[in-house]
Amino acid sequence: MNKIHKVRLMAATACAAALIGVTACGSESGGKGGGKSGLDAMSAQQISDKAMQALRDAKSLRFKQDGFTQGQPVKMNLILDRQGSCAGQAGGAKGGSTDVIKLGDKVWMKPDHATxxxxxxxxKAATIEGVTKGRYIHGPTSDPLLAGMANTCDLTKFQAAIKGADSSGDDMTKGKPTTVEGKKVVPLEGKSGKGDATTVYVASEGTPYPVKVVQVEGGKTTTTIITDYDKPVPTTTPSPAESIDIAELRKQLQGA
Known part of the structure; x- marks a missing residue:
């Protein structure tokens, strides 16, 4: 159907960039930082290894990201799990936003007008919106329009990307303990050979989860907040009155 084009949610690459950014914690370097915590006696490398393992072990988590992916603006807030379910919003280059819900192989997607x-x-946007009337587009991940959500919402794939990423490129140093998102953290700071900077804030109490990642590439800053570890993805879905099946949408658009 030529009147529906795939909405290019950048959530997948945004998540992957954030996750792989954590793997920049390479060779240990620098001092110990102040304060006392479970990480106080550890090197930057040891903290990095623990943070990466904690991220790989997470059953679910939430990404809140504001910045750039492959040079393009992206803003997202998405909770996802290992079963491939997710819920949240993803935005693109011109400030638009798409509400997304995925449970199993079923997807609900509602792009706003700007998207x-x-x-x-x-x-074409006006034509589609005249049919959807503010409702979610609903259908299976096997549908070409919705298939991209299968990868976007799969935490397992992102965790596999972390496991396979090369973490030997950057020297990281421990910064002074601080507080981020109400949590005590230890920052790991480093720069690549190109001068791009990455700071990963690792929780210093409890499980050493990455809490925040700040990446600066080519003068552009991307900030990712990672929260809600192991919390379930909401299971509430739009009602039939709030949704239009994608097959019905195609049918109506053929005559539009």
Missing amino acids: WEEQIGAT
């Missing part, structure tokens, strides 16, 4: 217009132009 439709960015992806397919004003005329």
Whole structure:
């Protein structure tokens, strides 16, 4: 159907960039930092290893990201789990946002006007919105329009990417203990050979989860907050009245 174009949610690459950013914690370097915590006696490398393992072991988590992916603006807030379920919002280059819910192999997706217009132009956007009338588009991940959500929402794939990423490139140093998102953290700071900087804030109490990642590449800053570790993805889905099946949408658009 030529009137529906795939809405290019950048959540997948945004998540992957954030996760792989954590693997920049390479060779140990620098001092111990102040304060006392479970990480106080550990080197930067040891903290990095523990943070990466904690991230790989997470059953679910939430990403809140504001910045850039492959040079393009991205903003997202998405909770996802190992079963491939997720819920939240993802935004693109021109400030639009798409509400996303995925449970099992079922997807509900609702792009706002700015997103439709960015992806397919004003005329086609108006046509589609005239049919959807503010409802979610609903269908299976086997549908070409919705298939991308299968990867976007799969935490296991992101964790596999972390496991396979090369973490030997950057020297990291321990910064002074501080507080981020109400949690006590130890920052790991480093720069790549190109001068790009990455700071990973690791929880110093309880499980050493990465709490925040700040990446600066080419002068552009991307900030990722990672929370809600092991909390379940919400299971509430839009009602039939709030949704339109993608097959019905295609049918109605054929005559539009």
